[in-house]
Amino acid sequence: MLELKNVETFYSGIQALKGISLNVEKGEIVTLIGSNGAGKSTALKSISGLVKVGSGQITYKGNDITKKQAHETTLLGIAHVPEGRRIFPKLTVKENLLMGAFSVKDKRAIEERMERAFKYFPKLKDRLEQKGGTMSGGEQQMLAIGRALMMKPELLMLDEPSMGLAPIIVEQIFDIIRELNDEGITILLVEQNAYQALQVAHRGYVIQTGAIRLEGYGKDLIQNNEVREAYLA
Template identity: 60%
Template sequence: MLELSNVNVYYGGIHALKNISIKIEEGEVVTLIGANGAGKSTTLKAISGMEKLKSGEIKFNGEKINSLNATSIVKLGISHVPEGRRVFSKMSVMENLEMGAYTRNDKGEINNDFEKVFSLFPRLLERKEQMAGTLSGGEQQMLAIGRALMSKPKLILLDEPSMGLAPIIVKEIFSIIRNINETGTTVLLVEQNANMALNAADRAYIIRNGEIEMEGNAKKMVADERVRKAYLEG
C-alpha cells in the first residue's frame, strides 16, 4: 500500500532522514518508534506532503506521491493526525469535523460519517457545539482523530497520540486505534510509549538518528533484549 524507498530529507544543513525505506501493507498497524529527534515526525510529514524530499521516492497504491501537495495526498486517501493535535481552537467540534471533509463532494456520505465519528467518540457528540480550544487534552485528541477520519482515509498517520494524556485516556485512545484498524483503515503510528505501540502493532520499525535501525514483528520486538533495554525499561 505505502512504500518509502531511500528517502532523504534535510532541514537546512541537517540530514534528518537518511535513506529511509519503509513498507506498509493494506490492513496493517505499523509503528515507528525512536527517541526524540530520531526522525519519526519528519517521516510522517514526508509521507503527507508537509516536508519535501531531497531524494528518494514515496509510493501509495503504486502511485508516486512525493511530488504532490498535501491536499492531493489527502484526496488519494492519506490523513495525518499531527503531534500536538492542532485542532482549530476557535471553531466548534462540529466545524472542526466539517473541515476534515473539505476535500469531499459526497454530501450524503459525509452525514453518515459524522454519525460514525460520533459513535466512535460519544463525548464529541455531547460537545459538538463547544469550542475545540475548551476541550480537555484527551477530547482534543479524539477530535483530531475524528477530523482525520472525516476525509475517509485508507491510511491514517498518527503522530504521538498519547502525548500528555492520563494513562486511562491513553488506553481509550489505543482501543479506538484498534477499532479504526479493524473497520478497514491501515494505520502508521508514531509513538514514544514504545510498549503500548508495540503491543498495538503488527510490525514495527525502530528509527535512530534518521536511519532505520531495526524492523520486524512488533510482538517479537517486545521480547528482544536490545529493544527492551533501549526503549521499554525505565
Template identity: 65%
Template sequence: MLELKNVHTFYGHIHALKGISLTVEEGEIVTLIGSNGAGKTTTLRTISGLLTPREGEIWFEGQRIDGLPAHKITEMGIAHCPEGRKIFGRLTVRENLELGAFLRKDKDGIKEDFERVLNLFPRLRERLKQPGGTLSGGEQQMLAIGRALMSRPRILLLDEPSMGLAPILVQQIFDIIKEINEQGTTVLLVEQNARLALSIATRGYVLETGRIRLAGPAAELMDSEEVKAAYLGG
C-alpha cells in the same frame, strides 16, 4: 499499500532522514518507535507532503507521491493526525470535523462518516457546539483523530496520540485506534510509548538518528533485548 524507498529529508542543512525505506501493507498497524529527534515525525510529514524529500521515492497504492502537494495526497486517501493535535481552537467541534471533509463532495458519505466519528467518540457528540480550544487534552486528541477520519482515509498517519494524556485516556485512545483499524483503515503510528504501540501493531520499525535501526514483527521487537533496554525499560 505504502512504500518509502531510500528517503532523505532535510530541514535546511540538517539531514533529518538518512535513507529511510519501509513498507505498510493494507490492513496493518505499523508503528515507528525511537527517541526524540530520531526522525519519526519527519517521516510522517514527508509522507503527507508537508516536507519534500531531497532524495528517494514514496509510493502509495502504485502511484508515486513524493513531490505532490499535501492536499493532493489527502485526496488520494492519506490523512495525517499531527503531533500536538493542531485543532482549530476557535471553531466548534462540529466545524472542526466538517473541515476534515473539506475536499469531499459526497454529502451522504460525509453524514455517514460524521456519525461514525461520533460513535467512536461519544464524548464529542456532547460537545458539538463547544469551541475546540475549550476541550480537555483527551477530548482534543479525539477531535484531531475524528477530523482526520472525516476525509475517509485509506491510511491514517497518527503522530504521538498519547502525548500528555492521563494513563486511563491513553488506553482508551489505543482501544479506539484498534477499532478504527478493524473497521478497515490502515494505520501508521508514531508513538513514544513503545510498549503500548507494539502491543497493538502488526509490525514495527525502530528509528535512530534518521535511520532504521531495527524492523520486524511487533512481537519480535517486544522480545528484542536491544528494544527492551532502550525503549521498554527492560
C-alpha cells in the same frame, strides 16, 4: 499500500532522514518508535507532503507521491493526525470536523461520516458547539482523530496520539486504533510509548538519528534486548 525507498529529508540544511526504507501493507498497523528527534515525525510529514523530500521515492498503492503536497495526498486517501493534535482552537467541534470533509460536496455523505466519528467518540456529539481550544487534551485528541476520519481515509497516520494523556485515556485511544484497524483502515503509528505501540502493531521499525536500525514483528521487538533496554525500561 505504502513504500518508502531510501528517503532523505532535510530541514534548513540539516539531514533529518538518512535514506530510510520501509513498507506498510494494506490492513496492517505498523509503528515507528525511537527517541525524540530520531526522525519519526519527519517520516510522516514526508509521506503526507508537509515537508519536501530531498531524494528517494514514496509510493502509495503503486503510485509515486514523492512530490505530492499535503492537500493532494489527502485526496488520495491518506489522513495525517499530527503531533500536538493541531485542531483549530477557535472553531467549534462541528466546524473542526467539517474541515476534515473539505473536499466532500454531498451533505448526506458528510452526515454519515460525522455519525461514524461519533461512533468512536460519542463525547464529540455532546460538544458540537464547544470551541476546540476549551477541550481537555484527551478530548482534543479525539477531535483530531475524528476530523481525520471525516476524510474517510484508507491510510491513517497518527503522530504521538498518547502524548500528555492520562493512562485511562491512552487505553481508550489504543482500543479505538484496534477498532479502526479491524474495520479495514491501515494505520501507520508514531508513538513515544513504545510498549503500547508494539503491543498493538503487527510490525514495527526502530528509527535512530534518521535511519532505520531495527525492524520486525511487534511481538518480537518487545522481546528484543536492545529495544527493551532503550525504549521499554
